[in-house]
Amino acid sequence: MSVTPDPKFGLEMLTPQNAANIRGCIQCGKCSSVCPLVRHREHYSPIEVVKSVTLGLKDIVLSSDEIWLCLTCQACTKICPAGIKFQNFMDDLRGALKGKGVTDYILRCKRCGKEFTTTPILKFAEKLMPKEVKVYEDYLMLCPQCKAYVLLDKSAPWYGRGII
Amino acid sequence: MQKILLIDPEKCTGCRSCESACSLFHEKSINPALAHIHVVKMETSGLYIPIVCLQCERPICEDVCPVKAIKRDQKTGAVVIDTDVCVGCRLCAIYCPFAGPRINPKNGKPLKCDLCNGDPTCVKFCEPKAIQYVDATQANMIKRKNAAVRFSELVKNLLGTL
Numbered sequence: 001m002s003v004t005p006d007p008k009f010g011l012e013m014l015t016p017q018n019a020a021n022i023r024g025c026i027q028c029g030k031c032s033s034v035c036p037l038v039r040h041r042e043h044y045s046p047i048e049v050v051k052s053v054t055l056g057l058k059d060i061v062l063s064s065d066e067i068w069l070c071l072t073c074q075a076c077t078k079i080c081p082a083g084i085k086f087q088n089f090m091d092d093l094r095g096a097l098k099g100k101g102v103t104d105y106i107l108r109c110k111r112c113g114k115e116f117t118t119t120p121i122l123k124f125a126e127k128l129m130p131k132e133v134k135v136y137e138d139y140l141m142l143c144p145q146c147k148a149y150v151l152l153d154k155s156a157p158w159y160g161r162g163i164i
Numbered sequence: 165m166q167k168i169l170l171i172d173p174e175k176c177t178g179c180r181s182c183e184s185a186c187s188l189f190h191e192k193s194i195n196p197a198l199a200h201i202h203v204v205k206m207e208t209s210g211l212y213i214p215i216v217c218l219q220c221e222r223p224i225c226e227d228v229c230p231v232k233a234i235k236r237d238q239k240t241g242a243v244v245i246d247t248d249v250c251v252g253c254r255l256c257a258i259y260c261p262f263a264g265p266r267i268n269p270k271n272g273k274p275l276k277c278d279l280c281n282g283d284p285t286c287v288k289f290c291e292p293k294a295i296q297y298v299d300a301t302q303a304n305m306i307k308r309k310n311a312a313v314r315f316s317e318l319v320k321n322l323l324g325t326l
Contacts, residue, residue, distance in 0.1 A: 036230040036251050071230075071253035073272075117258055125255050129227050135259065144254070147263035148204045148215045 009056040013096040018089050024082040025050050031076035031086060037069060037124070044069060046076050046086060053093070067093050068105040069120040109143035111150065116143040166241045169277070169284060170303040171214050175294035178203060178212035182286035182295060189285040190275075197269055200277045201286050201295075214295060216286075217264030217277040219243050225256035225265065225276075242279040250274070 011019050025047075032038055032045040044066055052060050061067070067090060076086045098106070105118045122140065142150055183199035191198040201216040223243045226234045233249035234256065236242070245256075245265075252272040257265045265274035277284075279297075287297045298306070 036253065040230060071251070071255070073251035073253045075251045117254075121255070122258075124230075125228050125259065128230065129224065129259075133224065133227070135261070139261070140258070144257035144260075144263060144265070144267060147260075148202060148213075149206075151215070151263060 003057055003059060005056040006058045007056045009058045009061075010053055013053070013061075014089065014092045018085070018092050021084055022050060022054060022089060025054065025084055026082050027051070028081060030079050030081065034075045034079050036071065036073060036075065040124070040128070041069075046070075049090075049093075050084070050086075053089075061093070062097070062102075065105065065120040067097065068118040069124060071121060107141065109146055110138070110141045111146040112143060114143050114145075166300045167279075167282070167297055168219065168300050168303055169216055169279070169287070170296045170298050170306065171216070172294050172296075173211050173213045175292045176203065176212040176214055177292050177294075178205060179291065181289045181291065182214060185285045185289040189280060198275065200266070200275045202263075202266060214286075215263055216295075217243065217260075218262050219277070219279070224259050224261065228255045228259045230255065237278070240279045240282040242277070244278045245274060245276050247273055 010022065014022065027047065027050075029045075029047055031050075032047045035044070035046055037044045049061065049066055070090045072087055072090065074087045077084070080086065105120060106115050107117050107119060107122070108114065109116050139147070139150070180196060180203050182201050183196040183203060184194045186199040186201050187193060187195050187197075190200060196202075201214055204213050204215050205211075206213060219242050223234065223236075226232075226236075226243065229250075230253060231249055231251055233246045233251075234243060235246065237244045250273050252274075254267060254272070254274065256276075257263075257267055257274050265276040267273075268275050284295075284297050287295050296303075
């Protein structure tokens with residue numbers, strides 16, 4: 001597969017402040033060493049997203065689900081010696097993708113409509129769980145704040161049977 | 165002996181002093197948003213229900229945590245989050261079936277009941293005794309007694325109508 005770099009890509013996707021910020025990356029790899037996802041997934045590393053954006057590899061960034069897999073825990077932001085605010089940068093990318101109409105990955109709470117997680121994160125969490133545990137999908141589609149209110153709803157399918 | 169928080173929603177008056185006491189003990193400020201216990205008002209049934217971590221025998225939050233920050237405290241039997249290891253990914257809050265962990269709005273990390281090292285503050289401040297800290301076997305006995313009382317009333321009513 002031939003990859004054509006698009007130099008304008010970085011500026012297009014990021015706010016000017018973050019675009020200037022991302023150029024300070026010294027590629028030390030500290031962000032990858034602290035990322036909680038790296039120890040569970042072979043092919044995930046924040047530095048690769050940073051690299052591919054700085055190089056302008058539009059196709060790779062847009063086709064992978066790595067942007068949506070970020071847990072926004074800010075561990076990389078806290079350790080970065082170059083002071084790159086990675087979470088802002090990931091938020092920018094998500095916002096830009098949302099503007100382009102990529103909304104398949106976002107999950108909204110069914111009760112209040114708040115965006116609370118993404119599908120790649122839930123897929124990642126399913127792998128961590130033991131196989132015999134099954135969770136009602138309707139229940140997973142609720143944000144943590146709304147769960148307490150729905151827990152005792154008598155019309156819900158999980159009422160009286162246990163949620164798991 | 166494992167002790168648990170026994171909650172009786174029918175006794176709860178919705179004063180929310182447990183929330184204030186909990187946040188004062190753990191976060192050193194009276195702020196119900198930082199409390200580890202949360203009283204939910206059910207509008208349809210007119211009940212106030214304190215929602216708190218149930219310290220599951222096999223916690224799903226422990227399985228789902230990507231950095232293994234959640235462990236069981238052998239002394240109190242509580243499932244405790246190590247906030248230094250925790251990265252704030254909120255997966256425990258998303259997966260918990262009983263809405264136990266709440267999110268701290270200040271740093272995005274979860275707040276979860278740790279039984280206050282074996283002496284829960286919410287129990288001391290609960291005026292109508294809706295929250296009790298009792299042995300697991302004793303809690304079981306209390307529940308059985310309540311069920312027996314209800315059953316006997318039901319039988320009395322049935323016999324009265326015959």
